Amino acid sequence: MVKLQFSPLGSAFTIFSMLGFVVSVLFVSKYDLTYGFTFAVIFFCMFIASMQAMRHANPDAELQMR
Numbered sequence: 001m002v003k004l005q006f007s008p009l010g011s012a013f014t015i016f017s018m019l020g021f022v023v024s025v026l027f028v029s030k031y032d033l034t035y036g037f038t039f040a041v042i043f044f045c046m047f048i049a050s051m052q053a054m055r056h057a058n059p060d061a062e063l064q065m066r
Contacts, residue, residue, distance in 0.1 A: 008053055020046070024039035
């Protein structure tokens, strides 16, 4: 069984994913529904990744020398 390793993501990644989702739903979908939906899915996946990193990542393990 493979053990998953999580690395900490910055707060800018989380903010970018939230703003990107809102922009793609509100503005991009007015021009093209396919692009709006695709961008919304991508930014939602980025947000889920940032939530997983907040929960599981250990920043001290990232700073240790290997």
